[in-house]
Amino acid sequence: MAEKKAYHHGDLRAALIEATRQLVEEKGPDSFSVSDACRLAGVSTAAPYKHFKDKNEMLVAVVLEGMARHRANMLSALQEFPEGSPERITAIGMEYVAFAMNEPGVFRLKFGGFTDRIADPRLEEGGQQSFGILLSEVAKCLGESRITEEVRRRGFLLWSFVHGLSFILRDRGLADKGEEFDLHDLLKDVSERMLK
Amino acid sequence: MAEKKAYHHGDLRAALIEATRQLVEEKGPDSFSVSDACRLAGVSTAAPYKHFKDKNEMLVAVVLEGMARHRANMLSALQEFPEGSPERITAIGMEYVAFAMNEPGVFRLKFGGFTDRIADPRLEEGGQQSFGILLSEVAKCLGESRITEEVRRRGFLLWSFVHGLSFILRDRGLADKGEEFDLHDLLKDVSERMLK
DNA sequence: TGTCAAAGTGAGAAGTTCTAACATATGTTA
DNA sequence: TAACATATGTTAGAACTTCTCACTTTGACA
Structure with a gap:
């Protein structure tokens, strides 16, 4: 159930969508970066590419x-x-x-x-x-x-x-x-x- | 009058604006890059910063x-x-x-x-x-x-x-x-x- | 229990914006 | 007309991006 430092996130896809939504509202869609979303979700910058083709x-x-x-x-x-x-x-x-x-x-x-x-x-x-x-x-x-x-x-x-x-x-x-x-x-x- | 390889462009500011406009129409504003505009205008990527604060x-x-x-x-x-x-x-x-x-x-x-x-x-x-x-x-x-x-x-x-x-x-x-x-x-x- | 696919990671290639230090023209002004 | 100040270029490079690759870890199920 992803305690604290689980290698697997649990539902990273949903977490990334939410992080992206949040950042898009905060900084505007044109300043959004995948790296930011990764930082917010607490994963490496390569992680999203297991769930999404690209930005x-x-x-x-x-x-x-x-x-x-x-x-x-x-x-x-x-x-x-x-x-x-x-x-x-x-x-x-x-x-x-x-x-x-x-x-x-x-x-x-x-x-x-x-x-x-x-x-x-x-x-x-x-x-x-x-x-x-x-x-x-x-x-x-x-x-x-x-x-x-x-x-x-x-x-x-x-x-x-x-x-x-x-x-x-x-x-x-x-x-x-x-x-x-x-x-x-x-x-x-x-x-x-x-x-x- | 900027023959062919003049060091000074003549009117780089105007040329960059036109290049930018063109690229914005071609690729869309969100895919526009300063480097592209530089390539199109035939100058180095640092040149625009003499005429514009930033992108x-x-x-x-x-x-x-x-x-x-x-x-x-x-x-x-x-x-x-x-x-x-x-x-x-x-x-x-x-x-x-x-x-x-x-x-x-x-x-x-x-x-x-x-x-x-x-x-x-x-x-x-x-x-x-x-x-x-x-x-x-x-x-x-x-x-x-x-x-x-x-x-x-x-x-x-x-x-x-x-x-x-x-x-x-x-x-x-x-x-x-x-x-x-x-x-x-x-x-x-x-x-x-x-x-x- | 052992194996395999799914889902992470770190390293790095290629591209971006922008700065800093340097080079070269241009145009006053002595 | 020489010389200098300024405007306008250039090259190098720092810090950031996106995305790929080879690798590791983990959970599921045969």
Whole structure:
């Protein structure tokens, strides 16, 4: 069970993912180094390569784990409101933005420009899943039984907005441009304009 | 005039900025290395440090230059439409998205998560300038003579949307989610919804 | 119990950023 | 116009990266 100085770690893979996540938040994804993660996990710098192909795979693992959490958060935020109510759209948006602000490192890792290096099909798939959640809510709000072209269009517009808002608030913080506005009001306002 | 093997380069600073810009587009900002830029410019790896404090300053220089170009593009796109017409808002948006798609590397460098490392006041200032252009157009469209709270609010919403749209299109390309939609239609649609 | 695969380690190759000491042009200024 | 100060290069190298290789340790199971 890995007392103190066990040669085998127990679950080094998970430990490295957590160390990576932590460092990505602390120092930012672009300053993250595998060696740092090793120091934090207390293993040699060669150890990660038994669990991950390379540095990128470590980062991908962190993003995948983060996306799963993100998706779970959105789904649970949803359930506080009755089926088909427009508040559910707002709730998704709130959760999306909250993730960007609470985990800026992971958010950036996913969306903010590592997509060239991190081009894993599982990431694409995860993104589609999240988008699907939104689409099905939009459909209900528009009184459609299936994902029509118009539903996709409105969903795409809403997604763009919330995505951009998340970046801006993550970068500048509410303090700068957003504090003057109430986040929930903004999201409600936009949802209404988009669903009308 | 730097014939062939002149010891002094002529304008190494500019040459390095261009080399950096080029490499950032080619390989992505996170894979950019100073050494690559040196090879491309044909100088030793120590040369850049006579012109830039460090790697970050090189990247900042590229972003500043890109932002100036971006701003100029937006202003010139604007002038194709009469003062106060809503098409001017759409034109700004088109230009914003076009920049993201034409220069994804620089766009990402500016917005996509290097803001921790690249926290230069000149960048913030440049961003405010661009936002100012949008705000003054929004004011005119709403028939306001000055930048009211409501103008800021609408401008902020529009900006968020276009910003998010740019990221999504840059990441996925029109091919994936956007091709089904006409970009100009989307922007026009949103502008109308937001200014109503 | 013995063997084998899994999961660690240390050493080191190749590449990175950046500094220090040195070399060479350029342009004032005596 | 010679000489010096300064700007702009270079080479060498220190300290760091990522990742590989050959090796060791350990747990599992035949």
